[in-house]
Amino acid sequence: GQKHNCPLLTLLKKGKSRILHTTLNGLRGEYLLTLSPLTRSIGSEKATLLVARDMTEEERLHAEAIRASQLASIGELAAGVAHEINNPINGILNYAQVLEDLELSKAGEEITHRIIAESRRIEGIVKNLLDLSRHSSENPEPVNMQELLLNCLDLVKHQLHEEEIRIETDFAPRLPPAFCNGSQIKQVVLNTISNSRYALNQKYQEPSPDKKISLKTRLITRKDKPYIRIAITDFGTGIQAHVLEKVFDPFYSTKPHGEGTGLGLSISYGLVRDNGGHIRILSEPDQFTTIRIDLPVVQGVKHGKL
Numbered sequence: 001g002q003k004h005n006c007p008l009l010t011l012l013k014k015g016k017s018r019i020l021h022t023t024l025n026g027l028r029g030e031y032l033l034t035l036s037p038l039t040r041s042i043g044s045e046k047a048t049l050l051v052a053r054d055m056t057e058e059e060r061l062h063a064e065a066i067r068a069s070q071l072a073s074i075g076e077l078a079a080g081v082a083h084e085i086n087n088p089i090n091g092i093l094n095y096a097q098v099l100e101d102l103e104l105s106k107a108g109e110e111i112t113h114r115i116i117a118e119s120r121r122i123e124g125i126v127k128n129l130l131d132l133s134r135h136s137s138e139n140p141e142p143v144n145m146q147e148l149l150l151n152c153l154d155l156v157k158h159q160l161h162e163e164e165i166r167i168e169t170d171f172a173p174r175l176p177p178a179f180c181n182g183s184q185i186k187q188v189v190l191n192t193i194s195n196s197r198y199a200l201n202q203k204y205q206e207p208s209p210d211k212k213i214s215l216k217t218r219l220i221t222r223k224d225k226p227y228i229r230i231a232i233t234d235f236g237t238g239i240q241a242h243v244l245e246k247v248f249d250p251f252y253s254t255k256p257h258g259e260g261t262g263l264g265l266s267i268s269y270g271l272v273r274d275n276g277g278h279i280r281i282l283s284e285p286d287q288f289t290t291i292r293i294d295l296p297v298v299q300g301v302k303h304g305k306l
Contacts, residue, residue, distance in 0.1 A: 010241065011035055012048055022241060032056075073127025082126045088266075089126065093119045140275060142177035142298045143185070145228050149215055152189045156246075165200055166212040175219060178228045178295040180275040185295065188268040188279075192232045192291045195265075199289060210235045221299075222278070226297040233290040239283040 011018055011033075018035045034051040054063060096115040104112065111262075160167060196213045204211040214233040219226060272279040276296045283289040 015046065015048070036261045058150075085122065085126050087123050089119055093123070094151040095120070112239070139181050140181050143180055145175060145178050145217055145230065145295070146171045147188065148182055148186060149217070149230070152186055152193065153215075155190065156193055160197070160213075163197060164207050164211060165197060165202060166209075168214045169213055170214070170216040172217050173217060175217060175228055176226070178275065179298045180295050181271075183270045184275060185293075188271050188293065189230070189232070191265075191268055195291075196232065196234035196269055196289070198238065199234050199238070201236075203236045203286070220294065222294060227294040228297060230293040230295070232293075233288055235288050238285040238287050238289055239281065240285050 011020075012035065015037050015295070016035070017037065021030065023030050023034050032053045034049075034053075036049040038047045038049055065091070093116065096112055096119065099112045100109075100116070149169075149171070153169075193213065200211050200213070212235060214231075216229075216231040216233075218229045218231070220229045221227070269279055272293055272295075278294040280292045281289065282292065
């Protein structure tokens with residue numbers, strides 16, 4: 001059979017006390033695990049007491065409320081920092097653009113272009129900080145999810161082609177529109193594709209048929225209400241179980257120092273939640289990572305008549 005890395009086995013082997021909230025695929029659910037190594041007076045055999053408690057819906061909601069509170073606090077701090085950074089960056093950009101208009105040597109032009117490019121990069125990070133801290137003034141509206149996803153792919157297809165990453169799509173026919181802020185969901189999808197690209201480029205140094213991203217849409221039901229599920233899967237490096245529980249935390253990044261702000265998934269989590277949706281990550285190390293985004297269908301559409 002297919003070999004799976006069991007996160008529970010990994011934790012047991014470490015022989016350390018741990019309390020964590022994790023997903024156990026074998027038991028089909030989310031559990032609060034308590035691991036307590038036992039000291040034995042006779043023999044050298046090691047034993048660990050494991051208590052796995054099924055997380056109730058109320059506990060899950062409580063965990064989400066804590067995360068929302070953390071995001072709000074970080075958001076207030078981020079807004080202050082972002083506005084302070086914005087002023088000097090705008091000054092640097094303006095001066096660099098003045099230099100660009102002058103007749104400079106080839107080396108001077110190259111340096112000016114670099115100053116502008118790096119300033120734009122800081123501008124992007126600042127924008128992400130501000131997005132984390134404020135709600136968009138745009139209202140939710142009916143959105144054709146297939147059109148939105150194809151539009152996102154159009155924006156990145158040149159980059160994907162350059163990196164020899166294939167795209168597979170499997171869109172359910174005749175899906176009703178989702179009720180959401182399209183530009184916010186587009187930001188979530190583009191961020192997810194960016195993370196998938198990174199994971200694939202880390203794993204495959206040479207061209208491979210498995211260097212691909214899969215996009216699927218389906219109509220599902222959550223608590224008797226219809227939702228559109230978007231599943232974005234890459235077959236890259238995957239995410240370790242102990243990392244999976246932290247990936248939505250603000251400023252937590254798995255990328256090397258300087259390559260990620262740790263804001264992408266926190267912002268995505270906040271945006272999906274603000275749109276009345278749910279986001280979840282499923283992953284197997286060195287196998288795949290799937291981001292699952294569930295968005296509500298426009299109200300008034302009867303599930304039985306779709």
